[in-house]
Amino acid sequence: xxxxxxxxxxxxxxxxxxxxxxxxxxxxxxxxxxxxxxxxxxxxxxxxxxxxxxxxxxxxxxxxxxxxxxxxxxxxxxxxxxxxxxxxxxxxxxxxxx
Amino acid sequence: xxxxxxxxxxxxxxxxxxxxxxxxxxxxxxxxxxxxxxxxxxxxxxxxxxxxxxxxxxxxxxxxxxxxxxxxxxxxxxxxxxxxxxxxxxxxxxxxxxxxxxxxxxxxxxxxxxxxxxxxxxxxxxxxxxxxxxxxx
Numbered sequence: 136x137x138x139x140x141x142x143x144x145x146x147x148x149x150x151x152x153x154x155x156x157x158x159x160x161x162x163x164x165x166x167x168x169x170x171x172x173x174x175x176x177x178x179x180x181x182x183x184x185x186x187x188x189x190x191x192x193x194x195x196x197x198x199x200x201x202x203x204x205x206x207x208x209x210x211x212x213x214x215x216x217x218x219x220x221x222x223x224x225x226x227x228x229x230x231x232x233x
Numbered sequence: 234x235x236x237x238x239x240x241x242x243x244x245x246x247x248x249x250x251x252x253x254x255x256x257x258x259x260x261x262x263x264x265x266x267x268x269x270x271x272x273x274x275x276x277x278x279x280x281x282x283x284x285x286x287x288x289x290x291x292x293x294x295x296x297x298x299x300x301x302x303x304x305x306x307x308x309x310x311x312x313x314x315x316x317x318x319x320x321x322x323x324x325x326x327x328x329x330x331x332x333x334x335x336x337x338x339x340x341x342x343x344x345x346x347x348x349x350x351x352x353x354x355x356x357x358x359x360x361x362x363x364x365x366x367x368x369x370x
Contacts, residue, residue: 145267156246156275157243157246157275157279158243158244158246158247185268186271186272187269187272188272188275188276188343189269189276189340189343190337192338194302196331196332199331199332200332203332215265216264216265216268219265219268219269219347220268220272220343223342223343223346224325224327224331224339224342224343224345225237225276225325225327225331228327228330228331229330229331229332
């Protein structure tokens with residue numbers, strides 16, 4: 136997994152590449168938590184993310200809860216395999232997907 | 234049938250997935266099904282790693298069998314840990330927004346939803362969880 140963060144004022148774009156699983160999720164969590172300070176718009180760029188398990192869903196859920204207080208959160212370019220996971224778990228109803 | 238004996242530790246997840254995906258390769262089953270099977274294998278293996286021998290670490294065996302007519306993959310996870318039926322846990326309520334749901338249970342729920350059959354038995358001191366995915370209907 137590779138994470139690239141790009142901050143522009145109060146907007147943070149987080150591009151995730153590869154697999155977001157039990158092994159890699161703690162790394163994203165570690166990077167994301169301090170980066171959310173003062174963010175009002177959080178964008179996950181997911182075009183190169185190919186896999187997500189419940190460990191990754193938990194991070195999205197935490198980010199969603201933080202952003203509910205601070206502003207908004209959006210997911211971009213979600214691939215069909217990950218949409219599948221969002222659908223099965225009901226996350227699709229709560230996530231803002233562009 | 235192929236099998237792998239491995240310590241049930243999270244860090245071994247890549248080796249487990251490599252083994253399972255290697256067996257799936259010959260089936261040419263497409264990325265969607267491979268992803269569903271990978272997620273199921275991850276959720277189950279991580280579950281065993283976290284709870285079966287807690288706080289110790291113990292062994293697990295994973296068996297992959299390909300059946301014909303219809304083509305399907307049967308994967309069994311066997312451990313000698315505490316008796317534990319992960320399927321007994323109630324499913325999360327999808328009508329409740331995710332942020333308000335109780336934590337946990339999401340992984341096994343995904344396994345139930347994406348596999349064609351999931352079964353558990355405790356036999357001769359072993360937890361045996363078996364998942365079946367039909368490739369060719």
